[in-house]
Structures are given as structure tokens and as C-alpha cells.
Amino acid sequence: MDPRSFLRQTPPFDVLSDEDFETAAGAMEIAFHPAGTRLLTAAGKPSEALRLVRKGLVRLEKGGEVTQVLEEGDFFGFSVLTGTVETDVIVEEDLLEYRIPSTVFRALLSDELFARFFTKRLAERLRSASVVNMPLLPADVLAPVGSLLDHRLVTVECGATVVDAARRMRDERVSSVIVLCDPPAIVTDRDLRNRVLAEALGPDTLACRVASSPLRSLPDSTPVFGAMQFMLEHGIHHLPVLRGGQISGIVTSTDLLRHQSHGPLLTFKKVEKMRGPSAAKGYGGDLARMVSTLLGSGLPASHIARLVSHLNDALLKKLVSWAERDLGPPPCPFAFLVFGSEGRLEQTLLTDQDNALVYRDSSADASTYFSAFAESVVKGLVAAGFPPCPGGYMATKWKGPLSEWIERFSGWVQAPQAEAVLAAAIFFDFRKAGGSLDVSSLWDEIGQARKNAPFLSHLSRAAVGFRPPIGAFRRLSLENGGVDVKKGGITPLQGVARVFALDAGLRATSTVERLRGAASAGLISREMADDLIEAFEFLLDLRLRNQFEALTEKRELGNHIKIEALSQAERRHLKEAFLAIRDAQREIVHRYHVTTA
Amino acid sequence: MKGLSHFFRRSPAWEDTVFWSLDLETEGLDPRRHHILSVGMVPVRRGLIRLSEAYASLVRPSGQPTVENGAIGAHHLRPADTADAPDLASILPAVKERIEEGVLLLHHAPIDLGFLRRAFSENGHEWKKPLVVDTVRLLYRSASQERFLGGQNTDPELNLFAARQKFHLPLYPPHDALTDAIATAELFLALRSRLGATRVSQLT
Structure with a gap:
């Protein structure tokens, strides 16, 4: 890849307008430094340019200790902005660097999206990057559900009978009607069949008697996919949509279906x-x-x-x-x-x-x-x-x-043997998917884990059993040219979230909710929770996309992601996701006194 | 020894010298028959390759273009690509001005020098042979230095692409005069460092 193309695909230069990018590319300088060259010295003269590793390695040192190794696509020389050099910067392997001179770099910072890359934390960086990388979403999943309304609201008074309701529905050619009682209720085609005819109720039956209330409704700004999720969750086919707290219409599952063939x-x-x-x-x-x-x-x-x-x-x-x-x-x-x-x-x-x-x-x-x-x-x-x-x-x-x-x-919980820890890792992530038996007493038992330090310590050890593939000096360590996102990221993070959740006495089972809950309970900082959630969603996404490619190409589904299949941006995020997980594991080891065997 | 250091001192430090890296795409290898189709130039100033000063132009061949078997394969330029480009006469002043600013940097100098000499004389410019650094010669020198230091006794890779690989420089797409000029300049920086040369005289 020639210098210009390389710079173009390296975030955040990928977000620049063509015009701004020309300014940057046109001002680029290239330098070569043999291994051992000291490029910058801590507290010394600040860099005169933003610098990008094109080939070779650079190590950052603090008081003689290596803190980080930069590789292809990594930036350094942030002192060009801050004026202070934080670490010694030394060439580890012959370096070819691209440089954006200070004045040009500063001018580019007027682009907000570009500037944010250099100022914000991991979570925000991942978030803004995923916005940029995401293909444009078709209107059908992200559009507000209100945009699907194509009929004004049909209502009957509170005293209306089922016959009144049925006639209104027939006249308006709709499959549901809102009964204006307090609170309002809804009668659907299905209700007239199942709750009136099948029950042999007479035509004088009050509509409100067979109507469903309270209404399960959503604001009209809810994205379509959110509405789908909500309707699936509650098993409903008619969704009252609210505008300014008032019902403005009903979206039916048929309306949603029309927008989606494989939805x-x-x-x-x-x-x-x-x-x-x-x-x-x-x-x-x-x-x-x-x-x-x-x-x-x-x-x-x-x-x-x-x-x-x-x-x-x-x-x-x-x-x-x-x-x-x-x-x-x-x-x-x-x-x-x-x-x-x-x-x-x-x-x-x-x-x-x-x-x-x-x-x-x-x-x-x-x-x-x-x-x-x-x-x-x-x-x-x-x-x-x-x-x-x-x-x-x-x-x-x-x-x-x-x-x-x-x-x-x-x-x-009481006798945490190896087998018990394995069982806990599986069974404690449980959810009732069918039946009517109240199983909250099981949660009460799990709740005992909270006061049980040996149990938490055992569970913690399991959570740090797999480590993210980060090698010496914060570099990705590759196996067969790639990384295992499950073993190296998803599973450890699920384990970490489980420990926090059990310690905080949460009943949530999803990793994201557990992390949020852990932050609310004060076990981890809000920042750490955000970073981990972003890391988790990034890894899940990466894995799912990889699995779908495998499906299309009739390869076996796996968790191994080839590094060369990833863009520069994805590689960076992958590394940052793993680093966030490693930090969380360190927190776990420290907090729950895990002694590594 | 005194005399030798005196000799070195007379030659300017390499960082204080401007090296103009130049690459030509041509119809073939014979300056008498083949035309120049494009020029790319980029300077190394204070040890930095400065893209802001890069110069590149396609060149419209004068007279009948000479299209030979495989030639388009080598430079990837079709007659239509250069049809609207300026002719050689109108770009030569820009090239000359740059060459005369400092040392001319070429990969495998004889061929490009042959084309430049002919282009200058045909267009009424005096050809003053500039100080030339040839990365191919530096590759030979680096190889013999390596032998001397007990390294492998192999002939150096002279092809620009292969030589860059040996020095772990990135893969750039070929057949573009400016990209090749940049590629040559990078190889020069790597070789300069490998040879430990500090004076221009150690490089020419």
C-alpha cells in the first residue's frame, strides 16, 4: 500500500473529508530510524509532528521500564499537542515512520470526529469507530416506529359494547380498537374471537370487559427493531404508539412484517x-x-x-x-x-x-x-x-x-470444589424460559455467594483462567495468524461479569447488564463498565460476522479470527478490547485474592 | 589520518544536503528510441522525505509513440493516458531546477541518466552531470560491508522491490513514477543508516 493509501485507511484519517485528507497527505514526511535510536526523551523536547509507525517497532519506556510497544498503524508523538513528553520513545526494530507536521495536524483537529480520536477514552473511541464503520442502516430497523403509522387512531367510548367495537373495526378496516376507559385498554380481532365468541358472551358485553389493559405501549421514537423486540418479549401483535404521552396510533406486527422479509x-x-x-x-x-x-x-x-x-x-x-x-x-x-x-x-x-x-x-x-x-x-x-x-x-x-x-x-456455593465452580459458571447464568413455577428461591441460594469469600475467590480463579492474547509490551500475540475471540475475550469477560454480579447480589444474567449493575453497586467504575461493555459488544459482533462468513463459505464455525482479515481500525479495537479485559482480570485477581497456581 | 578527516570534513554532512529522488517511466530502455512517459520526484531534506515538495507529471511523447511488446505491461501507461499531458519540453525546466538544487538520487542511475541527458540536449538545455547517489551502488557497498563483518556471502538484491523487502520496507505498488521515487528515497535512508555514512562523499 502506498503512503497515501496507508494513511487514508488508518483511523482517524479515514474520517477526514477528501479535502482535509489531501492537506494531510500532501504534508506528510517520511523518516527512517535504525533500531536503538532514541526519538524522544521523557520531559524533553516535544515532538514536532504526529508520528505513525509504518514499518518496524517502537518502545515506550518510563524510568527504564518498557510500558508499551507500538507497531504498524500506531501513533506516537502526542507531545506535539500536549507539549510534554511522557515517556522515552526508542526504536525497537528499524522504523519507517510517516509524520504529519505540527501545524497541519493542529489544523486537522478542527474536524471534531478526527480530534476526538486523540482525546477520548477507549469506550468512546470504539463507539465512534463503529458508527463510522457500520454500513448505512436501512430504514426498516432503525427508523422510528412512529413512521410506520398509516392510520389514525380508532377508539370507542368506555361504555361501548363488543358489537360497537366490532363495527368500528369493520368500518375503519382495522384489527384493533382502543377502549377509552381509565386506564385505556385495547380490543383486537383475536380478543373478539377468543374472549367473546369462544366464551359464548353476548353482544351486550362491555368492550372493556374483554379488553387488555394496561396497554403495552412505546414512544413513537423507538426504533423499529426495539419495537419488534418489545412485541416479541410480550407476545403482542398490536402496539399502541405514544406521542407526547398520548396514544397516536397502533402499529401491528403486519405493519412491521411488511418491512422485513426475513425479519x-x-x-x-x-x-x-x-x-x-x-x-x-x-x-x-x-x-x-x-x-x-x-x-x-x-x-x-x-x-x-x-x-x-x-x-x-x-x-x-x-x-x-x-x-x-x-x-x-x-x-x-x-x-x-x-x-x-x-x-x-x-x-x-x-x-x-x-x-x-x-x-x-x-x-x-x-x-x-x-x-x-x-x-x-x-x-x-x-x-x-x-x-x-x-x-x-x-x-x-x-x-x-x-x-x-x-x-x-x-x-x-457452600463447597466450592472445581466441579462446583464449573457448575456455577453454567447454571448460575439461568433464565426461566417456560412454565409457571416461581424459581426465585434459586436466586436466594445464589445470593449466598455474596457473603462467601472462598466461593467468589474460586469463581474468580476460573474467570482469569483464560487470558486475552496480549503478549509482552501490549502487543497482540497471534496464534496461526489470528486470535481466539471466545477463549481470549468473550469467555473471560463473561466470567468477570459473573463474579461481579454474584458479589453485588444481582439477578441479571446478561453480561452487559451485569457490568452495568456492578458499576451501579460501586464494584467497578462507570468508565471500566463502559469500556468492558464496548469491548464485549465489539467481540460478539466480530465473532458473529466471522461465523456468518464461515457459513457462507461452508467453513466450520469457529472463534478464530484471522488478523489479516481485519482492517487497521478493527485490529486496533481488538487490541484495546483485549487490554480492557486484561485490566478487568487484574482487578478481579486483586479484589478477590486469587492466587494463581 | 589528519588528511583523511580533512577530506571528510570538506564533504557536507548528509543531513545538510538535499537529495532529489527521481524516477522515470519510459517506453523502454533505449533513450534513442523510447520516450519518457512520466516523471516523479521527491526531495530528502534534513533527513526527511517531504511529500509536500513532491513533483510528478505525465509526459506526452513527441512524435510516434513506440509501443513494443510488453512495454505497457512494464509501465502501465496507455497512449490515451498521456495524450493530454504536457510534452517533455514544457516540464523539463521544473525537473532541471530540482536536479540542480542538490544531489540526484536514483535507483540504477545509468538508465535514467541516459534518458535525462538526451532529454536535456534535445530540448536545448545544457546537461551538467549532477552529483549522483545510486541506491544500487549503495546496495553493493552494503553487501560487501556485510561480507566483511562476517555476514552471508551473497550477491545483493538489486531490484528495487526485492531490495526494499530485504530492508523490511513496506510493499508499495509498482509502476508509478512518484511512488517509485518515494520508494527509492526510503531505501536510500535505510542504506545510509546501514552504511553509517555521515558525509555526502560516503554516498556518491
Whole structure:
């Protein structure tokens, strides 16, 4: 790559206007320094230019200690701005540097986006970079949901009957109507069928009696994908949209569907229409297409993961209802739990199942019933495309009465052996995905971890077991020309977040929420939480994109990311993400007195 | 010894000298038959390659262009590319002015010098042979120094691309006169440092 192109693709020069970039490129100077050359001296004369490593290595030293090694694409000479040289700057390997003279560099700083690169912290840097790198989003996911409204609001008075409501709907050709009671309520096509006709209620029935309230509504500025997520979460098809606190109209799932051929709502509809386990077969493929569409439209991986989790939950509810249909009603309430990435709402592609079954009574009847029940649901999940868990963490094996589960959870917290720590790392990221049994008592057991220093210390050791691939002097250490983003980043960070969450007594399972919660609880600084969240979302995104490329090219899905496939900007962010995780691990080691064996 | 140091002192320090790196793209290798198609120049001033002073121009060949087998493959310029460019006569003053400012820096000097000499005389300019630094000669010198120091006894890589690789310089796309002039200037900086040369006389 010639000097001009190299500079152009190096952030933040990639954000400059063509005109400003010409100024920068036109003023560039090139210098060569052999290894050993001292370029700048701490507290000495400031640099006369912003300097960019083109080839070779530069080491920064403080009091004779190497603090950092800069490589291709890294900048130094910030003293050109600050006037103070912080570290000695010494050439480690023959250096070819590009230089932007002081006056030109200062003039470029009038570009706000460009300037921010040199002034802000990691989190902000990642955020602004992802805005720049993200492909333009199509209107359909980021547009405000209010833009989909194409009909004025249709209402009936509070005293209206179901017949009044049905007539209004017919006349206005809409599928729902707002009943103006206090609070307002909504009646839909479906309600007239299921709650009026099927219940043999008469035409004089008051509309408000069969209406749903309180309304589940959102402001009209909510992005479309947020509205989808909300509707999936609550299983609703009609969304009242608010403007200035007032209902301005109803957006239906059909309205949203019209904007998306492989969208989440279409997949949701398909799930809802499934009539038996054989229909579940195409689910994995539908989901992959949906993820691909959303990914292509630039939605971050963490948002996609949430949508996927809600869809998986919808599928699970179907499987549960079929099991109940075949086996008869359950003898007692139960809860179907999901773990791991599913439990953390971080699943994007269908990965191994991690699930378990908890039921209220410890009777023989219940045991027999739920054995068959678990078989049926797990089989359905396999048919839908969730491979069985190789470790056997599935409801077919992990099932039992609540009392047994409480004992089990309590055992893990009280006697943290290696096995218990492994179990905690899996089971403590749990979420109820089906059933009506209240499982908050399990959280009470997990809550005991808070006061249990040995447990937290063991869990911490597990969280620092995998280290980010950062070698000596803050350089990426590559393996087969790349890095493992799961082992080196995602898993350690999930582990770190888990420790903080359990220490803070949080019930959140998603890594992002746990980190936010840890900051609110004062365990870590807000800055650290922001940095880690950005790092996490960046890594998830990188992995998902990599996996989709692998899918398209029919390669095996993995977590290995080739460094040469990344842009200069992505390499930098990758390194910074790993560095943030390493800092967090150090914090963990220090705080929970982890002694490394 | 006194005499020798006196001799060195007479030659200016390399940082105080301006080196104009120059590269020509031509139709072929014979100055009598082939035309110059483009010129790229960039100075090394106080040890820095200064792109702000870079000079580059395409050149419209006078008379019949000589297109030979493979020639377009070598310089990547089609007749249409140079059709609207200034002719050699109108750009020579700019080239001359720069050459005369300091030392001329070339990679494999004889060929480009042949073209320059002919271009000057054909257009009524006096050709005063400038002080020339040839990176190919420096490569030979570096190789013999390496042998002397007990390194590998191999012939140096003389091709600009291969030589740059040996010095761990970045890969630049070929066939552009200015990029090649920059590439030559960078190789010069690396060789200057390797040879430990401090005076211009140690480089010419």
C-alpha cells in the first residue's frame, strides 16, 4: 500500500473529508530510524509532528521500564499537542515512520470526529469507530416506529359494547380498537374471537370487559427493531404508539412484517403457526436467515442476540404446549430453565442446548411425568436445530423437584470444589424460559455467594483462567495468524461479569447488564463498565460476522479470527478490547485474592 | 589520518544536503528510441522525505509513440493516458531546477541518466552531470560491508522491490513514477543508516 493509501485507511484519517485528507497527505514526511535510536526523551523536547509507525517497532519506556510497544498503524508523538513528553520513545526494530507536521495536524483537529480520536477514552473511541464503520442502516430497523403509522387512531367510548367495537373495526378496516376507559385498554380481532365468541358472551358485553389493559405501549421514537423486540418479549401483535404521552396510533406486527422479509416477526409468526414438532424442522434455517438479514443491516450482535433469545423462548413455549398436549396436564407447576448463552440472552446462532427442568413436588408421579416431558421438549429442540449438549447439560438429565435444586445450588456455593465452580459458571447464568413455577428461591441460594469469600475467590480463579492474547509490551500475540475471540475475550469477560454480579447480589444474567449493575453497586467504575461493555459488544459482533462468513463459505464455525482479515481500525479495537479485559482480570485477581497456581 | 578527516570534513554532512529522488517511466530502455512517459520526484531534506515538495507529471511523447511488446505491461501507461499531458519540453525546466538544487538520487542511475541527458540536449538545455547517489551502488557497498563483518556471502538484491523487502520496507505498488521515487528515497535512508555514512562523499 502506498503512503497515501496507508494513511487514508488508518483511523482517524479515514474520517477526514477528501479535502482535509489531501492537506494531510500532501504534508506528510517520511523518516527512517535504525533500531536503538532514541526519538524522544521523557520531559524533553516535544515532538514536532504526529508520528505513525509504518514499518518496524517502537518502545515506550518510563524510568527504564518498557510500558508499551507500538507497531504498524500506531501513533506516537502526542507531545506535539500536549507539549510534554511522557515517556522515552526508542526504536525497537528499524522504523519507517510517516509524520504529519505540527501545524497541519493542529489544523486537522478542527474536524471534531478526527480530534476526538486523540482525546477520548477507549469506550468512546470504539463507539465512534463503529458508527463510522457500520454500513448505512436501512430504514426498516432503525427508523422510528412512529413512521410506520398509516392510520389514525380508532377508539370507542368506555361504555361501548363488543358489537360497537366490532363495527368500528369493520368500518375503519382495522384489527384493533382502543377502549377509552381509565386506564385505556385495547380490543383486537383475536380478543373478539377468543374472549367473546369462544366464551359464548353476548353482544351486550362491555368492550372493556374483554379488553387488555394496561396497554403495552412505546414512544413513537423507538426504533423499529426495539419495537419488534418489545412485541416479541410480550407476545403482542398490536402496539399502541405514544406521542407526547398520548396514544397516536397502533402499529401491528403486519405493519412491521411488511418491512422485513426475513425479519424477526416473520420468524415469530412462523413459530406461532407451528402445529406440531415436525413443523419445527425449518426453524434453525429461518433463524440463520433472519440473523443474516439483521447483521447485514448493521444491527449490533448484542441486539440480534436478544431477538434470537425471544424467538427461542417462543419456540420453547410451543414445544412445552405440545408436550402437555401429548402427556396431559402436568401434575404440578414447573419451570423450564435455560443456561449458558441462552440464559445470558447472548445466543446468536443455534448452539448446544443447555437446559434443565425444575418442578414443585417431589412425588413419584411428578418424576415419571417430567421424565417423559423433558424427553419430548429436548427432542423437539434437537429437531428444530439445537444440537444436544455434549456435556449433557440437558433437561433429560438435569431435572428434579425444586427442593433438590435448592440443595444443589446451595451445595455449589457452600463447597466450592472445581466441579462446583464449573457448575456455577453454567447454571448460575439461568433464565426461566417456560412454565409457571416461581424459581426465585434459586436466586436466594445464589445470593449466598455474596457473603462467601472462598466461593467468589474460586469463581474468580476460573474467570482469569483464560487470558486475552496480549503478549509482552501490549502487543497482540497471534496464534496461526489470528486470535481466539471466545477463549481470549468473550469467555473471560463473561466470567468477570459473573463474579461481579454474584458479589453485588444481582439477578441479571446478561453480561452487559451485569457490568452495568456492578458499576451501579460501586464494584467497578462507570468508565471500566463502559469500556468492558464496548469491548464485549465489539467481540460478539466480530465473532458473529466471522461465523456468518464461515457459513457462507461452508467453513466450520469457529472463534478464530484471522488478523489479516481485519482492517487497521478493527485490529486496533481488538487490541484495546483485549487490554480492557486484561485490566478487568487484574482487578478481579486483586479484589478477590486469587492466587494463581 | 589528519588528511583523511580533512577530506571528510570538506564533504557536507548528509543531513545538510538535499537529495532529489527521481524516477522515470519510459517506453523502454533505449533513450534513442523510447520516450519518457512520466516523471516523479521527491526531495530528502534534513533527513526527511517531504511529500509536500513532491513533483510528478505525465509526459506526452513527441512524435510516434513506440509501443513494443510488453512495454505497457512494464509501465502501465496507455497512449490515451498521456495524450493530454504536457510534452517533455514544457516540464523539463521544473525537473532541471530540482536536479540542480542538490544531489540526484536514483535507483540504477545509468538508465535514467541516459534518458535525462538526451532529454536535456534535445530540448536545448545544457546537461551538467549532477552529483549522483545510486541506491544500487549503495546496495553493493552494503553487501560487501556485510561480507566483511562476517555476514552471508551473497550477491545483493538489486531490484528495487526485492531490495526494499530485504530492508523490511513496506510493499508499495509498482509502476508509478512518484511512488517509485518515494520508494527509492526510503531505501536510500535505510542504506545510509546501514552504511553509517555521515558525509555526502560516503554516498556518491
